[in-house]
Amino acid sequence: xxxxxxxxxxxxxxxxxxxxxxxxxxxxxxxxxxxxxxxxxxxxxxxxxxxxxxxxxxxxxxxxxxxxxxxxxxxxxxxxxxxxxxxxxxxxxxxxxxxxxxxxxxxxxxxxxxxxxxxxxxxxxxxxxxxxxxxxxxxxxxxxxxxxxxxxxxxxxxxxxxxxxxxxxxxxxxxxxxxxx
Amino acid sequence: xxxxxxxxxxxxxxxxxxxxxxxxxxxxxxxxxxxxxxxxxxxxxxxxxxxxxxxxxxxxxxxxxxxxxxxxxxxxxxxxxxxxxxxxxxxxxxxxxxxxxxxxxxxxxxxxxxxxxxxxxxxxxxxxxxxxxxxxxxxxxxxxxxxxxxxxxxxxxxxxxxxxxxxxxxxxxxxxxxxxxxxxxxxxxxxxxxxxxxxxxxxxxxxxxxxxxxxxxxxxxxxxxxxxxxxxxxxxxxxxxxxxxxxxxxxxxxxxxxxxxxxxxxxxx
Numbered sequence: 321x322x323x324x325x326x327x328x329x330x331x332x333x334x335x336x337x338x339x340x341x342x343x344x345x346x347x348x349x350x351x352x353x354x355x356x357x358x359x360x361x362x363x364x365x366x367x368x369x370x371x372x373x374x375x376x377x378x379x380x381x382x383x384x385x386x387x388x389x390x391x392x393x394x395x396x397x398x399x400x401x402x403x404x405x406x407x408x409x410x411x412x413x414x415x416x417x418x419x420x421x422x423x424x425x426x427x428x429x430x431x432x433x434x435x436x437x438x439x440x441x442x443x444x445x446x447x448x449x450x451x452x453x454x455x456x457x458x459x460x461x462x463x464x465x466x467x468x469x470x471x472x473x474x475x476x477x478x479x480x481x482x483x484x485x486x487x488x489x490x491x492x493x494x495x496x497x498x499x500x501x
Numbered sequence: 502x503x504x505x506x507x508x509x510x511x512x513x514x515x516x517x518x519x520x521x522x523x524x525x526x527x528x529x530x531x532x533x534x535x536x537x538x539x540x541x542x543x544x545x546x547x548x549x550x551x552x553x554x555x556x557x558x559x560x561x562x563x564x565x566x567x568x569x570x571x572x573x574x575x576x577x578x579x580x581x582x583x584x585x586x587x588x589x590x591x592x593x594x595x596x597x598x599x600x601x602x603x604x605x606x607x608x609x610x611x612x613x614x615x616x617x618x619x620x621x622x623x624x625x626x627x628x629x630x631x632x633x634x635x636x637x638x639x640x641x642x643x644x645x646x647x648x649x650x651x652x653x654x655x656x657x658x659x660x661x662x663x664x665x666x667x668x669x670x671x672x673x674x675x676x677x678x679x680x681x682x683x684x685x686x687x688x689x690x691x692x693x694x695x696x697x698x699x700x701x702x703x704x705x706x707x708x709x710x711x712x713x714x715x716x717x718x719x720x721x722x723x724x725x726x727x728x729x730x731x732x733x734x735x736x737x738x739x740x741x742x743x744x745x746x747x748x749x750x751x752x753x754x755x756x757x758x759x760x761x762x763x764x765x766x767x768x769x770x
Contacts, residue, residue, distance in 0.1 A: 339542050339543075341621055342546060342621040343546050343549075352623075352692075352694075353623070371503075371506050372505065375506075375513050378513065379513050379516065379517075382517070383520070387532055387535040388622075389625065390532045390656070391625050391627075391655075392655055393655065393665065393672070395525045395526075396525060397528055400520070400523075400528070401521060401528055401531070402517035402518060402519070402520040402521030403521060405513065405514075405516070405517035406514065406517050409517075442623055445624055446624060449624055453671070453691070457691045459692050461692045461694075462692060465623050465624075469623075
């Protein structure tokens with residue numbers, strides 16, 4: 321039951337992150353890179369939740385992500401619904417591998433995982449549209465737009481952890497709650 | 502790994518494969534339903550953004566007024582603020598009047614719409630507007646302002662629709678250059694420069710064409726095409742020759758980042 325509540329709360333969190341992302345403008349000094357919050361929230365949750373719940377969350381996050389960024393032109397879908405589900409299942413499984421460490425009180429592994437997941441997510445999108453459009457474009461701006469969001473979320477992870485923990489401690493046996501050592 | 506975990510993993514992957522195997526039209530109708538579900542959140546978000554934006558503008562104006570007029574008392578400051586607000590309303594009034602005049606003199610049947618969300622993705626250039634199939638909008642209808650072309654509709658939901666902008670690489674428009682017989686295809690760049698209005702590329706021009714910066718680019722209006730002839734797209738910034746053809750870089754006529762009111766061409770008058 322507590323896992324189900326945790327998962328529902330996380331789905332809500334992911335959805336709110338999507339809406340927040342929608343309102344955040346591009347950062348011009350970083351060559352138009354955007355702040356991408358969803359993979360970070362997902363990685364954090366994937367480290368906290370048990371494997372079956374993580375799979376459910378990966379499905380939800382991937383499905384909503386594909387619907388948000390679905391681009392259909394002249395009857396061609398650029399990134400088919402389902403691609404992000406597979407992506408989040410893979411990265412969620414990696415993140416979930418750090419769950420024993422989280423349960424021992426170490427939350428920091430989520431920082432490199434969130435950085436890598438965020439950048440890999442944007443890179444996956446770029447590679448897929450490049451394949452669809454039959455041509456790769458190599459510009460410095462591409463590197464910035466792939467790497468900068470990852471590094472930015474690395475700064476946000478401690479903030480998210482600091483915000484989540486006080487709330488988690490209010491709920492008895494919350495999956496988000498870290499043991500104190 | 503537990504058997505139940507493997508079964509769940511396979512189930513999720515099977516669902517992913519099922520969705521990826523859907524046809525483009527099924528996927529589009531799924532996105533339209535999602536867009537309808539999302540619309541109230543987006544509208545609320547836009548309203549909050551507008552409120553915050555106008556609050557910021559007000560504070561900035563007050564700061565400037567304070568710096569310039571230290572001796573002014575509270576009543577004077579209040580009067581200045583009111584005056585500024587009235588000026589904003591007057592500017593908006595003028596803008597809307599221009600739009601209405603354009604609508605009246607246009608040869609197209611135009612449906613006014615408002616931008617409810619701007620693109621939030623790294624790789625695509627789209628906006629969402631507050632008109633859908635209930636208002637008579639269909640896929641592939643041109644979207645423009647009194648200044649020029651903006652893009653075309655793609656996914657159409659009940660009361661909202663997605664517009665792909667001309668600054669997107671996938672939005673291709675047959676175009677002609679003012680004062681010449683040159684025709685080509687205008688599309689956006691995959692990576693748009695930041696802090697600008699965007700850049701368009703006009704490809705398939707002849708190598709020895711005489712094209713000068715400042716020449717205007719209009720839609721060519723090919724038969725059975727999406728865009729009617731004669732809509733302003735932008736102005737030539739630069740012309741360069743390539744091994745096989747000539748390419749013009751075009752500055753879009755419309756500053757999309759500042760545009761909040763648009764028209765959808767729903768037919769001819």
